Amino acid sequence: DGGITQSPKYLFRKEGQNVTLSCEQNLNHDAMYWYRQDPGQGLRLIYYSQIVNDFQKGDIAEGYSVSREKKESFPLTVTSAQKNPTAFYLCASSASDRENSPLHFGNGTRLTVT
Amino acid sequence: AQKITQTQPGMFVQEKEAVTLDCTYDTSDPSYGLFWYKQPSSGEMIFLIYQGSYDQQNATEGRYSLNFQKARKSANLVISASQLGDSAMYFCAMSPTYTGTASKLTFGTGTRLQVTL
Numbered sequence: 001d002g003g004i005t006q007s008p009k010y011l012f013r014k015e016g017q018n019v020t021l022s023c024e025q026n027l028n029h030d031a032m033y034w035y036r037q038d039p040g041q042g043l044r045l046i047y048y049s050q051i052v053n054d055f056q057k058g059d060i061a062e063g064y065s066v067s068r069e070k071k072e073s074f075p076l077t078v079t080s081a082q083k084n085p086t087a088f089y090l091c092a093s094s095a096s097d098r099e100n101s102p103l104h105f106g107n108g109t110r111l112t113v114t
Numbered sequence: 115a116q117k118i119t120q121t122q123p124g125m126f127v128q129e130k131e132a133v134t135l136d137c138t139y140d141t142s143d144p145s146y147g148l149f150w151y152k153q154p155s156s157g158e159m160i161f162l163i164y165q166g167s168y169d170q171q172n173a174t175e176g177r178y179s180l181n182f183q184k185a186r187k188s189a190n191l192v193i194s195a196s197q198l199g200d201s202a203m204y205f206c207a208m209s210p211t212y213t214g215t216a217s218k219l220t221f222g223t224g225t226r227l228q229v230t231l
Contacts, residue, residue: 033216042118042205042221043159056217090159094216100147100209102161103216110157 002027006091006106013085013113021076021109023091030096032074033103036060037088046089049074050096078111085113116141118206118222125227127196134181135191135225137206145211148189150180153203153224162204165189166211196229203227 004025013019025032031050035043045058049068063082068074074093078085088110092103117140127133139148150162165173165180173180181190189208193200206222 031216040223042207042223043219044221045217045219048217050217058217088157090157092159092216100164100166100211101216102149102164103151103159103219104161105151105159108157 004091004093004104004106006089006109008109009107011109011111013111015113016080017113018077018079019085019111019113021078021089021091021111023074023076023106024072025074025091025093025104026072027093027095027104028071029093029104030071031094032068033092033094034058034064034066034074034076035090035092037090037108043090046076078113085111087111116143116146116208116210116218116220118208118220120206120222120225122225123223125225126230127193127227128230129198130195132192132194133196133227135193135204135206135227137189137191137222139187139189139206139208141208141210143210146208147211148180148182149207149209149219150178150189150191151205151207152200153205154199155202159205163191193227198229198231201227201229 033048034046047066049055065077091106095101148165152160203224209218
C-alpha cells in the first residue's frame with residue numbers, strides 16, 4: 001500500500017542537540033511538506049519542496065533545515081537554534097503543489113526536548 | 115491574508131445522529147479551495163472533502179457533505195449518521211487556487227468531536 005512513513009513516532013532529546021525526523025513516501029508525489037502542530041493551534045508550515053533538490057521556507061522555518069535529495073525522502077532537522085522545538089511534527093505529500101490535490105499525511109513524530 | 119475560524123472547540127453527538135461542524139473563512143483571493151481533514155488519536159491527518167469556490171454544488175463524499183455558503187463565507191462540514199469511529203479532531207483549511215495549493219494552506223484550530231452511544 002502507498003503511503004507516508006514517519007519515524008520515529010516518539011523522540012526525546014536534550015536541549016542543544018540537533019535531531020533529524022525521517023519522512024519517506026512511496027506515492028510518487030512530487031511535492032512534500034513539513035508541518036508543526038501545537039496544542040490548540042492549527043498546522044503551521046515549516047518547509048516544503050515541489051521537486052527534488054529544491055525546497056522553500058514556510059511560515060515558521062527558523063531553527064529548522066531540510067533536504068530533498070530523493071523524490072521519496074524529505075528529512076527535517078530540528079536544530080538547537082529552534083527556541084521551542086517540543087511539538088508534534090507532520091510530514092505530508094501531494095501529487096503537485098500547482099493543483100488542488102489533497103495532502104496525504106504521515107502518522108507524525110512527537111518530539112520532546114528537555 | 116487568509117484566516118480560518120472554527121469556533122467550536124468541542125462537540126458531542128449521539129451515534130447515528132447528524133452533526134455540523136462550523137467553519138468560517140476570510141480571504142481576499144477571488145478563487146480558493148476549502149478542505150476538511152480528520153485527525154484521529156493516532157495523529158494522522160485524513161483528507162475528507164474539498165470544495166472549490168466556483169463549484170456550483172455543495173461537495174459530498176459518502177457521509178460527509180460540505181455546506182458551502184459563499185456570501186456568508188462559511189464552509190460547514192456535515193457528518194450524517196455519526197459512528198463511534200468519527201470521534202476525532204476535525205480541521206478546516208483553505209488555500210488560493212491560482213498560485214500553488216498546499217504550500218498556501220491555512221488551517222483552523224480544529225473541533226474535537228466525540229460520538230457517544
